[in-house]
Amino acid sequence: MSEKLYAFLLRLFPSRFRQSYGEDALQLFRDRARDETGLPSRFRLWLDLLADLAISVPREYFYAQPELLAAPTDHAPGSPSFYVLNQGAPRPGALVFGFVLSVSALFTFSGLLNQGGQHRALRSSASPRQSFSSRSATGAVHPSPQAADDSSFSVSGETSQETNDSASAPASRRGATCCAPSRQDSLVPNASAVATSSSPLPTIPAAGSTLTDSLSPQPNSPVPLASASTQIPASERHSVITAAIDNLKRYYPNPALAERMSDSLLAHESKGDDNATTDGTAFAALLTRQMRQISNDKHLDLAYSATPLPDEAGQPTPQELASYRDFLLHNNCTFEKVELLPGNIGYLKLNSFPELSVCEQTAISAMHRLNHASVLIFDLRDNCGGEPETVAFLASYLFDHPEYFYNPRENTTQNSWTHSPVSGNLLADKPVYILTSSHTFSGAEQFCYDLKMLKRATLVGEATGGATHAGVFHRLDDHFGIGIPEARPINPYAAADWAETGVVPTVQVPAADALAAATKLARARLKQK
Amino acid sequence: MPKRKLDPLPSAAFQILLALAGEDLHGYGIMRQVAEQTEGRMRLGPGTLYSSIQTLLEAKLIEELEPREDAALGTERRRYYRLTAAGRKLARAEADRLADLLRVARAKKILRGEYV
Numbered sequence: 019m020s021e022k023l024y025a026f027l028l029r030l031f032p033s034r035f036r037q038s039y040g041e042d043a044l045q046l047f048r049d050r051a052r053d054e055t056g057l058p059s060r061f062r063l064w065l066d067l068l069a070d071l072a073i074s075v076p077r078e079y080f081y082a083q084p085e086l087l088a089a090p091t092d093h094a095p096g097s098p099s100f101y102v103l104n105q106g107a108p109r110p111g112a113l114v115f116g117f118v119l120s121v122s123a124l125f126t127f128s129g130l131l132n133q134g135g136q137h138r139a140l141r142s143s144a145s146p147r148q149s150f151s152s153r154s155a156t157g158a159v160h161p162s163p164q165a166a167d168d169s170s171f172s173v174s175g176e177t178s179q180e181t182n183d184s185a186s187a188p189a190s191r192r193g194a195t196c197c198a199p200s201r202q203d204s205l206v207p208n209a210s211a212v213a214t215s216s217s218p219l220p221t222i223p224a225a226g227s228t229l230t231d232s233l234s235p236q237p238n239s240p241v242p243l244a245s246a247s248t249q250i251p252a253s254e255r256h257s258v259i260t261a262a263i264d265n266l267k268r269y270y271p272n273p274a275l276a277e278r279m280s281d282s283l284l285a286h287e288s289k290g291d292d293n294a295t296t297d298g299t300a301f302a303a304l305l306t307r308q309m310r311q312i313s314n315d316k317h318l319d320l321a322y323s324a325t326p327l328p329d330e331a332g333q334p335t336p337q338e339l340a341s342y343r344d345f346l347l348h349n350n351c352t353f354e355k356v357e358l359l360p361g362n363i364g365y366l367k368l369n370s371f372p373e374l375s376v377c378e379q380t381a382i383s384a385m386h387r388l389n390h391a392s393v394l395i396f397d398l399r400d401n402c403g404g405e406p407e408t409v410a411f412l413a414s415y416l417f418d419h420p421e422y423f424y425n426p427r428e429n430t431t432q433n434s435w436t437h438s439p440v441s442g443n444l445l446a447d448k449p450v451y452i453l454t455s456s457h458t459f460s461g462a463e464q465f466c467y468d469l470k471m472l473k474r475a476t477l478v479g480e481a482t483g484g485a486t487h488a489g490v491f492h493r494l495d496d497h498f499g500i501g502i503p504e505a506r507p508i509n510p511y512a513a514a515d516w517a518e519t520g521v522v523p524t525v526q527v528p529a530a531d532a533l534a535a536a537t538k539l540a541r542a543r544l545k546q547k
Numbered sequence: 548m549p550k551r552k553l554d555p556l557p558s559a560a561f562q563i564l565l566a567l568a569g570e571d572l573h574g575y576g577i578m579r580q581v582a583e584q585t586e587g588r589m590r591l592g593p594g595t596l597y598s599s600i601q602t603l604l605e606a607k608l609i610e611e612l613e614p615r616e617d618a619a620l621g622t623e624r625r626r627y628y629r630l631t632a633a634g635r636k637l638a639r640a641e642a643d644r645l646a647d648l649l650r651v652a653r654a655k656k657i658l659r660g661e662y663v
Contacts, residue, residue, distance in 0.1 A: 038601065042574050042626060043593035049575040049620060070592020078598060
């Protein structure tokens with residue numbers, strides 16, 4: 019019993035001492051315990067042991083390990099080594115200071131981690147722009163990347179005026195190709211959503227020219243439906259605010275911020291700030307501004323649709339899916355042009371990033387055809403976006419190693435990386451130019467943004483549309499919806515993403531002149547080589 | 548961190564050197580010998596004993612021998628220690644130093660006649 023107790027007390031010694039002499043110390047204890055019997059002797063034995071522990075334990079910890087002190091003498095010349103320069107123990111003051119410093123660093127970092135979700139420092143200040151009201155004029159509310167969510171669709175309320183407008187538009191008009199399905203489907207009420215139920219990826223924003231026009235942040239872009247907005251009664255204003263608050267509290271990823279936004283919405287309402295606004299579009303824009311004043315979150319959107327929103331953003335019907343696939347198959351998957359321009363310049367005009375399950379072979383053969391080009395030009399001037407999976411798939415050809423492709427819609431997954439290197443691919447080190455316009459949207463903007471940030475491509479043209487489609491759509495009532503960003507992927511770049519502002523090209527020229535400008539740049543670059 | 552020092556020689560280390568001057572001993576043997584030569588005033592605990600032994604080994608003042616049994620204490624194998632030439636020299640130097648001190652003390656009439 020007493021031996022066990024002493025063995026336990028021996029644990030107080032540093033491990034190196036126990037390893038060397040633990041057994042001997044126990045042996046000595048046994049010897050003494052055997053020889054010194056009787057109560058007084060046993061009492062003296064324990065007194066000795068405890069006194070010995072009190073003196074020698076601190077001393078063992080105080081002294082340096084001999085192997086450390088011996089190290090410099092064994093040190094081979096020329097190889098790096100640490101020397102124990104200071105043989106004195108640190109001052110108590112220094113120990114206290116070190117402790118305080120460590121604790122405060124720990125609290126600072128954990129505090130920063132908790133507050134890190136907002137990225138205020140990285141975000142440019144929110145500027146309420148004309149674009150928002152023009153966007154909501156058509157009620158183009160977007161969609162969720164979150165797949166499990168049934169509401170992951172592009173929803174667009176189209177008016178007859180707009181339908182007519184787009185129907186009469188020349189085929190060459192922006193968005194014509196990629197947006198054709200919705201145009202074709204425009205007779206089907208609210209049938210502009212296309213998605214696959216199983217895919218965890220964002221849907222194609224198939225709202226067509228409706229979406230592209232309405233999402234344009236360009237101040238001079240047409241505001242097609244301002245006149246179509248209806249007047250909304252005060253009672254509806256209140257119910258919209260209540261429903262918005264309910265959704266914010268339920269879905270917004272930062273509950274404290276959701277609380278503050280809700281308070282702000284209510285405060286504005288009770289002060290009567292909302293009373294003057296009876297137009298649905300303007301009211302949606304006003305509420306969005308009020309929320310963004312607090313959160314500075316450009317991915318948060320409240321929008322108005324003149325035509326009633328569908329009851330629930332359900333799964334697309336098989337007919338819609340079939341129609342979308344049929345459209346892709348009959349339009350070369352929106353790979354409008356794949357050709358070699360004079361001077362061995364590969365030119366790819368791509369009008370969407372279509373679903374890979376349908377279009378993988380088309381994409382592969384297009385890239386294969388351009389494989390021997392000396393320069394690549396991606397023409398995304400009429401590209402209204404699509405699947406991030408396809409964005410990463412095409413970008414894979416531009417790298418010889420996997421690259422992270424930031425997407426504000428989705429949390430980081432293994433799909434966030436390009437699949438580089440692509441076997442047999444010769445394009446990984448070729449110069450790349452991307453043509454952009456104010457109608458380059460969504461997934462196409464992701465392609466532009468990431469390649470620009472990775473310094474892999476030169477953008478030529480106009481600032482892109484500024485649609486991240488990062489929010490998950492929630493219906494508030496028949497005419498109002500709110501897009502709430504639920505995914506919060508970390509942006510690896512010290513710059514805001516393209517929400518509202520668009521991706522600004524390095525070479526800014528009107529979209530119509532972009533091809534000529536890029537071709538000129540490409541030829542000049544090839545000559546330099 | 549400081550290295551263990553043997554200058555000045557701690558009394559425990561000196562006692563161990565003296566204990567080993569007569570014969571090779573194991574740890575418990577050293578402890579008993581020290582208790583005997585100090586008439587019971589110094590009983591080395593395991594911590595003090597073995598940390599001193601470790602220091603003396605590092606300074607090569609003593610050396611460790613092959614473990615063997617002590618017939619009087621049973622069948623357990625024990626590590627034995629032996630005084631080295633350097634250890635003997637240091638012990639002598641320490642004894643001389645103490646002898647000098649004694650001479651001074653006697654000259655100052657602090658000690659009476661028959662001691663040393």
